Amino acid sequence: MTTEPALVRVLVADDEPLARAGLRHLLQEIDWIECVGEAADGPAVIVAVRDLQPDVVLLDIQMPGCSGIDLLHQLPPPVPRIVFCTAHAEHAATAFELGALDYLLKPFGATRLAAAFARIRASLGEPLPPALDRYGEMLANAPMRRLFVRSGRSILPLSVDEVHRFEAVGDYVTAHTSGGEHLLHLALNRLEARLDPQQFARIHRTHIVNLDHVTRFRRELDGRLTAVLRNGAELPVSKSKAQVLRELAT
Known part of the structure; x- marks a missing residue:
């Protein structure tokens, strides 16, 4: 006898009635999803999560009543998976890279929603990464402390201190560490903006180094600089970045 898989329970949270109606309509097309309710502001989300215990919350990142990070801090256990819905690409790209969850960049359609929920369905039953730290860093624009990288079907936390x-x-x-290499799905410019400039330096258009892993900047015969790392890697320093380093050394 075959047992039917349990439905994934979803709460729709958006302050715009038309947006909530559109999401409910799209969710109806996925037969293993049950839309258990909706909420129009932060306090209503907290009540709905407590009373309905959804598996997933489709959460507009700009909810009235409390900020996204405040809302995540107040969610009662068990904390559901959070999928941000946002019209702001800068929030979306960061959320996608830092977390095991997904985001939906408005406007989106049925295909994108189905892909997001396929990812969520595969993750159900796995430990939930520390979303509060991840989303708190994202919303506060604080220096990034950790990344979340994929290893097969698993999501692994990676401290930026470990990245050479x-x-x-x-x-x-590509993030280079003593334990191996990890591919990150974002541009170097966007990553640079999230790193602590006291610890990480952009030395070339293709390289950012962790200064804690640099032993020296060696001057070559032609006047160029080379960054020498503890693990033996040697990286070129561009002329413009070399000038910045010289100014810091004066």
């Missing part, structure tokens, strides 16, 4: 250097590879970034 970041290297641009096309439209993506």
Whole structure:
């Protein structure tokens, strides 16, 4: 006898009635999802999560009543998966890279919603990463303290202190650590904006180094500088960045 898989219970949270109606309509097309309720502001989300215990909350990042980070701090256990819905690409890209969850960039359609929920469905039953720290950093624009990287079907926390250097590879970034390399789905410029400038330095258009892992900047015969890392890696320093380093040394 085959047991039917449990429905994934979803709460829709958006302050715009038309947006909530549109989401409910799209969710009806996915037969393993049950829309258990909706909320129009932050306090209503807290009550709905407590009373309805959804598996997933589709949460507008700009909810009235309390900020996104305040709302996450106040959610009663068990904390559901959070999928941000936002019209702001800068929030969306950061949320996607820092978390195991997903985001929906408005406007979106049925195909994008289905892809997001396929990801969520696969993650149900796995430990939930520390969303409060992740989203708190994102909303507060605080320096990034950790990344969340994929390893097969798992999501692993990676402290930025462990990263020796970041290297641009096309439209993506590779994080180099003692334990291996991790591909990040964001641009180097966006990553640079989230790193602590006291710890990380952009030395080239394709390289950001962790200064705690740099042993020296070696001057070459032609006057150029080379960053030498503890693990033996040697990276070129561009002329413009070399000038900034010289000014810091004066």
